[in-house]
Structure formats: structure tokens, C-alpha cells
Amino acid sequence: MDLILWRHAEAKDGDGPVADTDRELTARGIKHAQEIAEWLREQKLSRVTVLSSPARRSVQTAEMLGLPVKIKTQLGVGASTADLLGAADWPDQSGAIILVSHQPALGRVAALLLAGSEADWTIKKAGVWWFTNRVRNDETQTVLRAVRNP
Secondary structure, eight states: OEEEEEEOOOBOOOOTTOOGGGOOBOHHHHHHHHHHHHHHHHTOOSSEEEEEOSSHHHHHHHHTTOSOEEEOGGGSTTOOHHHHHHHHTTTTOOSEEEEEEOTTHHHHHHHHHHHSSOOOOOOOTTOEEEEEEEEETTEEEEEEEEEEOO
């Protein structure tokens, strides 16, 4: 299984009557999301499922891939590592799962997968961390395949 953690791109400030979940991407955010989406398409992933937080900025980021996007409330603002890993069915799902979500949950998942415990690691806006799992000598291993920032 490939698990790609993709933080939403830069969004407009939440000043005024706009709810946090309704904030849209800035022009810079759109550019960065397009850049990362192009890179992801170049990777020729197989059986890709794109799961997104219901927040507008996450959905906009995910849509840059040009693939169907499934909205998952458990990926929303305030999600936990268990929410993200449960939505992805890590490590049992086959194919590639792209989770478009928020900090600090994404960074905590990255820390858990690499270091074995949650920590407040930062994933930059529009950045992706690509993990895969494999079995070697009857032992399941997690491998960091790539980190990409705009």
C-alpha cells in the first residue's frame, strides 16, 4: 500500500464572517496545489483513491489531481492520527491512498509511521509525504518514499 499525506495548500485568512471550513485557496495556494498534483500524476500510481477533509481548502487541493475525491469527515480539522489511519485503512488497503487533510494530524501520522510514536512534526502547506509498506522476512516495514514541497 502507498499512503500519501497531502496537506492542503495555502488558504485565505479566516477573518470576517467566513467559517474556517469555508476558507478557499489563495492564488499562491492554487499554484502550489497544481504543482504538487502534477508531480503526483507523474508518479504513475496504481489504483489511486483520493480522500479529503470536508474543508473547502482541502477539497480544492484534492481536486487539482483531476480524480474523483471522496469527502471523509474524519479527515477534518481536529482529526486524530487514528482518524487518518482508519480512513486510509493503513496498512491493509491495496493501491495508493492520498489523504488531503490538516496539521497537526498529518505531521503526527508521519511521526508515528517513521519514529513509532506521535510527535508534532510539520508538513508544509501543499507538501506531501509518501509512505509505503512492505513485508521482508515476515516483518512489516514502513518506508518513506518521498517528501515533496512546492
